[in-house]
Amino acid sequence: MVDTITLALVLTVAFLALAAIIASRYGIRKEVFISGSRAVVQILILSSVIILVFNLPIYWSLIILLAMAVIAGHTTYIRSGRLELMFPAAVLSIASTSLALLVPFFLVGLFPLDPRYIIPTGSILIGNAMNVSSLAIDRYRGELRNRRGEVEAYLALGASPRTASESCMNQGILSALIPSIDNMKNLGLVWIPGVMTGMLLSGSDPVRAASIQVCIFIAIFLTGMVSTNLLLYYTTSSFFTAALQLKDEAL
């Protein structure tokens, strides 16, 4: 057991060092190193408290998921360049969509109402919503910057910021969803995702594992798409002044 842990950690450090070396070519060595190191520390802490968490009363599951959504929202907020309104909007969009899509798993009885199921499934939805939101906001901002002439041509005709930025927003959402769409297309062909792998390794029936996996997978996609739509729709005003001008400092 100790040997496995040691081997895994040694390999992790080696992979992280290699990733940081390659990342230095793109000027993101520090970010990659810090993110990777955080991941190692955080997951080790989680592994030592997870059993304790699973034994807490059920309302703690909700508190833990909300805390995860706050952290996810903060990550998206940082990725947005600390845009005004972005932090609360990101937390709300990620939390509300993830929770709304988590509830049906327990309503239909696919999973028992137990922290062992609530927390991991909720965290998968929150994590993916965060990834898609961060990608979308980054791309949306880039589109507004690169297509400033087009946006201002709309504004100059008296169009609202929402109309003026609609095409940039759609492009942001589409670009952010490309990895999820590709993953969905190739599910079972190119890769076997985590939940199914875990169930198979623990000896579950493959068809049962696959049914649950595909359901979670579509829920993940839906969460990413809906939360990103909400986020970009409600934060469009952050890119414009009260006089409906593009904000230089937001781009």
Next chain:
Amino acid sequence: MVEPHIELRDVYRSVARQPGKGSPRSGILSGINLTVDRGELITIMGPSGVGKSSLLRLINRLSEADYGSIMVDSINIKQFDPRELRRRIGMVFQIPVVFKGTVYENIAFGKKLWDTDADIDKLAEETGLPSILLDADAANLSVGEKQRVCIARALANKPEALLLDEPTSSLDRASAEKVEGLLLRLQAEHRLTMLWVTHDQEQSKRISRHNYVLEDGTLREDHG
């Protein structure tokens, strides 16, 4: 009777030297005063980067002046809804930008937005766009045709004034002459107030008797 339409009083504008919040700013417009009467066409000349486009952008509030006041019909533009101001004061940019869709959809954008009674077929005809082009994808037009679409699109808003930011400088000579002639004809027919930015002194003298030069952040009338 001549009445002032657009007035600028002691207008200042600075721009950030580098992108980002808190970057040092340098002044590009330092106390601009200008009165343009209703239906008048004036030109503003000056070398590149002197602030001609910035000046136009202040009038329809695509950018904000640091100090001073800008009036339309003797009302400070800050008292207008920015969208209504932009409908009344249209703008044509140096590089024409067409929206996704057909030529007809592009021209009809403002009509739909503002529910104006603009006749799209007539506007296309007036701006020299043959009816056969109306169903064409606007993205496939030549630069000169795109500029005509932009002019027709601005006119579909039923504006009272047009801000023209070097509308012919990205066109070849033949297209530039046609667009210039078209704008002069439309100005007379629609009795539009026009502020026409150009860096071409010959063009400036040819199209208007009221020529201004923007230099060192200030505007002076060119009587030469």
